[in-house]
Amino acid sequence: MSKNGVTNIVIAGFPNHAGYPYHDLRLIVEVLSQVAADHGVPCTSMAFNVRDTFGVRPASYHLRLGEKARAPYIRAGEGDVLLGLEAGTATRCAAEVMGSHGTAIINTWQYHPPFLVQYPAVEELLVLLKGLLKRVIPVDLARLVKGVVADRKLAQGVMECIVLGAASGAKLLPFSAEDIERVLALLCESEQEQRLVAAFRLGSQITAA
Amino acid sequence: MNRVAKDLTGEVIDSELLLRTVLTNPARVLGITQDSPGKRIAMSGDVAIARGLLEGGAQVVTSYPGAPACQYPDILAAVANKFGLYVEWSVNEKVAFEVAAAGAKSGLRTCYGGKDLGMNVASDSIMQFSYGGVEGGMVMIAATDIGAYVSSGEFDCRYYATMFSLVGFDPAGPQEAKDMIVAGLDISERLKIPVLLLITNEVGWCHSPVQLGPLPEGRKVLVPDKIRWNMRGAEALHARKRWQQQQLGVMKELANELPFNRLEMKGDEEFGIITTGVASNYVQEVKEAFGLTDIAVLKLGCFNPLPEKLVEKLLSQVKRVLVVEAMDPYIENKIREFASLSRKAVEVRGKQTGDLPAEGIYTFELVAIAIQEFTGHKLRLPALDKAELRKQIVDLVPVTRNPCPGCPHRASYYALKQALRQTGKGGKEDSFIIPDSGCSSSSASAMNMASAKMNLGSSIAIMNGLRHSGVADREIVATIGDSAFLHGGVAPLMDMTQHGVDGMVVIMDNAGNAATGHQPTASMGVTAQGWDTKQINFALIAKACNVDFIKTVDPYSLKDTQAAMVEAISKKGGQRMVVSSRECAFTALTRRKLEKAEVALYYVNEEQCTGSKVCVSEFGCPAIYLKENGKASIEEQLCIGCGVCAEVCPSFAFRKGEA
Numbered sequence: 055m056s057k058n059g060v061t062n063i064v065i066a067g068f069p070n071h072a073g074y075p076y077h078d079l080r081l082i083v084e085v086l087s088q089v090a091a092d093h094g095v096p097c098t099s100m101a102f103n104v105r106d107t108f109g110v111r112p113a114s115y116h117l118r119l120g121e122k123a124r125a126p127y128i129r130a131g132e133g134d135v136l137l138g139l140e141a142g143t144a145t146r147c148a149a150e151v152m153g154s155h156g157t158a159i160i161n162t163w164q165y166h167p168p169f170l171v172q173y174p175a176v177e178e179l180l181v182l183l184k185g186l187l188k189r190v191i192p193v194d195l196a197r198l199v200k201g202v203v204a205d206r207k208l209a210q211g212v213m214e215c216i217v218l219g220a221a222s223g224a225k226l227l228p229f230s231a232e233d234i235e236r237v238l239a240l241l242c243e244s245e246q247e248q249r250l251v252a253a254f255r256l257g258s259q260i261t262a263a
Numbered sequence: 264m265n266r267v268a269k270d271l272t273g274e275v276i277d278s279e280l281l282l283r284t285v286l287t288n289p290a291r292v293l294g295i296t297q298d299s300p301g302k303r304i305a306m307s308g309d310v311a312i313a314r315g316l317l318e319g320g321a322q323v324v325t326s327y328p329g330a331p332a333c334q335y336p337d338i339l340a341a342v343a344n345k346f347g348l349y350v351e352w353s354v355n356e357k358v359a360f361e362v363a364a365a366g367a368k369s370g371l372r373t374c375y376g377g378k379d380l381g382m383n384v385a386s387d388s389i390m391q392f393s394y395g396g397v398e399g400g401m402v403m404i405a406a407t408d409i410g411a412y413v414s415s416g417e418f419d420c421r422y423y424a425t426m427f428s429l430v431g432f433d434p435a436g437p438q439e440a441k442d443m444i445v446a447g448l449d450i451s452e453r454l455k456i457p458v459l460l461l462i463t464n465e466v467g468w469c470h471s472p473v474q475l476g477p478l479p480e481g482r483k484v485l486v487p488d489k490i491r492w493n494m495r496g497a498e499a500l501h502a503r504k505r506w507q508q509q510q511l512g513v514m515k516e517l518a519n520e521l522p523f524n525r526l527e528m529k530g531d532e533e534f535g536i537i538t539t540g541v542a543s544n545y546v547q548e549v550k551e552a553f554g555l556t557d558i559a560v561l562k563l564g565c566f567n568p569l570p571e572k573l574v575e576k577l578l579s580q581v582k583r584v585l586v587v588e589a590m591d592p593y594i595e596n597k598i599r600e601f602a603s604l605s606r607k608a609v610e611v612r613g614k615q616t617g618d619l620p621a622e623g624i625y626t627f628e629l630v631a632i633a634i635q636e637f638t639g640h641k642l643r644l645p646a647l648d649k650a651e652l653r654k655q656i657v658d659l660v661p662v663t664r665n666p667c668p669g670c671p672h673r674a675s676y677y678a679l680k681q682a683l684r685q686t687g688k689g690g691k692e693d694s695f696i697i698p699d700s701g702c703s704s705s706s707a708s709a710m711n712m713a714s715a716k717m718n719l720g721s722s723i724a725i726m727n728g729l730r731h732s733g734v735a736d737r738e739i740v741a742t743i744g745d746s747a748f749l750h751g752g753v754a755p756l757m758d759m760t761q762h763g764v765d766g767m768v769v770i771m772d773n774a775g776n777a778a779t780g781h782q783p784t785a786s787m788g789v790t791a792q793g794w795d796t797k798q799i800n801f802a803l804i805a806k807a808c809n810v811d812f813i814k815t816v817d818p819y820s821l822k823d824t825q826a827a828m829v830e831a832i833s834k835k836g837g838q839r840m841v842v843s844s845r846e847c848a849f850t851a852l853t854r855r856k857l858e859k860a861e862v863a864l865y866y867v868n869e870e871q872c873t874g875s876k877v878c879v880s881e882f883g884c885p886a887i888y889l890k891e892n893g894k895a896s897i898e899e900q901l902c903i904g905c906g907v908c909a910e911v912c913p914s915f916a917f918r919k920g921e922a
Binding site for chain 1: 303304305412436464465468469470471472473541544545547548551552624625626627628645647648649652653654655656657659660661662663665856859876879880882883884885887888889898900
């Protein structure tokens with residue numbers, strides 16, 4: 055939590071679209087903002103570059119939880135937690151808003167842009183992030199997703215819930231795991247709920263261990 | 264249809280339309296139908312609009328999709344039967360406005376919504392309709408993308424409130440968005456004039472807790488009112504000059520009492536800030552962060568008309584006022600005018616005086632610096648540490664944009680590129696490609712094929728204009744999405760044939776408004792509420808317009824598509840149209856999820872890959888990458904099995920199935 059009593063969370067990656075069936079960045083915002091609503095905690099958020107669809111386009115959310123959360127954007131240098139679904143986009147967001155006291159959970163999947171655009175290797179990005187932030191937790195999300203759901207078509211939201219669980223396990227969130235699981239159960243129909251709760255618990259175990 | 268979402272009450276919402284939007288974000292519909300006044304539910308501004316329309320008793324909701332507020336009609340369509348609502352995705356904003364306005368003039372509460380630029384499309388009708396006012400309440404929603412993140416620009420719709428004598432609201436967040444819809448419908452019905460609600464990206468895409476209000480009981484009965492329908496000539500003039508102003512005069516008084524307009528003033532402040540909408544959040548946060556007690560703040564939720572008593576009270580107290588608002592200096596100019604007319608010796612500062620930037624979003628730092636300059640207070644704004652490392656990172660990571668894997672537009676553009684080359688028109692000086700708005704335009708930009716781009720539905724008319732202006736030696740191709748063509752492309756096509764324009768049109772039909780969330784178009788045979796209906800046929804429209812060459816192709820059949828385009832280009836002269844039809848890869852993938860259908864993916868046979876790089880350098884599917892040995896490979900996570908790569912590869916290295 056930052057000094058002024060607000061927890062500033064950045065969620066970064068590629069948005070919900072055809073090529074990335076695991077991705078649903080908004081789900082994390084929806085879950086945490088509902089937990090905040092249940093607790094009477096003020097909360098605000100904002101999306102950058104989010105379109106409902108359009109391909110491989112970096113996107114990010116700013117989510118602010120706490121009594122003094124008013125403006126939707128996180129102040130530069132005040133980001134506390136970075137949930138990176140794609141390492142490059144996440145590293146860029148880290149440079150823009152994260153504080154050096156912050157912690158990042160980073161997906162180690164390597165993105166290869168088309169049209170032969172040069173893109174840094176995940177290993178290189180992790181080194182930079184470690185130089186910028188207090189703590190960096192690399193997670194092989196693609197492998198973990200397969201452990202939760204075999205059919206990738208049904209994996210919507212699973213990756214996000216693993217990351218959310220990892221943040222919870224690492225004590226980075228101002229809410230308990232039970233509160234988050236309860237909202238997950240409310241948000242999703244039963245089949246999906248089971249997958250998402252399982253994903254959340256898996257993520258939590260990784261960082262808690 | 265599978266169950267895809269449920270309400271907090273546990274009620275399952277199963278509707279065909281949910282396929283398009285809610286499936287991937289089921290939480291969006293959370294709490295939308297709950298009759299639990301006082302309960303706090305986290306909502307985006309977009310969802311809060313939907314809830315506000317339910318609480319306000321809206322019965323007709325129409326829209327043409329445009330970010331950052333394009334989910335609420337789909338959400339309402341999902342619960343339309345339960346609440347006696349009619350919801351329509353119209354063919355364009357003008358039609359959408361007219362359908363909603365007819366309901367409002369007949370005594371119902373209605374809502375029209377669209378993008379800021381859509382207000383321009385609807386404005387022709389809005390002016391005439393507003394003379395006569397409405398019998399029921401009407402809210403008009405204008406969605407504005409401040410900073411132009413996913414739009415062609417940021418356009419300030421507030422001028423329309425002045426021009427058409429509308430009440431104007433600018434919410435600071437989802438809670439106010441919902442509350443302003445409810446209040447707006449009440450006020451509109453009471454004063455008989457429509458209310459314009461501005462929704463910026465900082466509201467539409469913001470999630471925050473919203474306190475629910477009660478849901479109304481019963482529905483209003485349609486009462487067509489002749490008087491409000493006939494507004495022409497002298498009658499219209501009278502309405503504009505007298506009746507509308509009289510109603511706004513009533514609103515002026517009411518505005519002073521609205522909870523959305525708040526003056527925080529102790530009476531000993533030296534400085535004043537007038538702020539509106541989301542900008543007010545930054546002002547409040549800066550004021551709290553630095554304990555600035557000598558600044559009185561007037562937060563405006565109603566920008567037209569201004570709450571003059573509150574403004575006067577503030578201007579009587581302070582000598583200097585800073586106006587903090589997004590977009591144009593609309594409020595700033597109004598305050599300057601008010602100060603002048605009321606003879607207040609107050610210095611008004613803002614965008615016009617260079618204290619705040621002319622465009623883009625605000626940040627804490629930006630507002631803090633403006634307030635520091637304005638007040639002369641030294642605010643401690645710490646510099647960002649590790650500045651060099653941060654810069655190194657920003658320089659290192661490129662911002663890439665590319666259509667989805669399996670995007671039919673990529674295949675269409677690739678076929679077009681090849682067809683132009685095949686016909687000797689492949690050079691930059693040999694052709695001029697004009698994409699329209701939406702995914703077809705974004706895809707063209709990503710594939711470096713866009714020569715020019717204007718407004719939604721304008722590509723064909725621009726092509727016509729270029730020909731009439733004497734561009735004769737180039738192949739001109741207008742590409743346009745299915746929705747854009749129906750929105751504003753049919754009239755230019757008629758103009759094209761009537762005036763004998765030599766040109767080629769490619770309709771990139773991906774069955775819906777892909778960029779804004781897969782809302783249905785008139786060519787899909789389904790309405791917003793999921794009703795099966797008649798389909799508009801693009802080729803038949805072209806035939807009725809006497810287009811010389813018409814061919815419909817499937818872009819996933821790359822060779823056929825390229826052949827059709829070569830044929831069209833080779834015709835030389837006359838009007839030529841290729842309709843490239845294939846469902847958006849996103850909807851196709853979603854459908855497969857619902858049906859739990861198996862999909863065979865592709866792999867690369869390394870022995871056959873010659874390392875030509877065509878798949879990555881020319882075609883650019885995100886699912887294909889080059890390995891260190893220079894051979895192509897497919898990222899299993901991303902491939903959706905469209906198979907176009909198999910046709911792109913000159914050495915037939917892409918194979919269906921498992922390696």
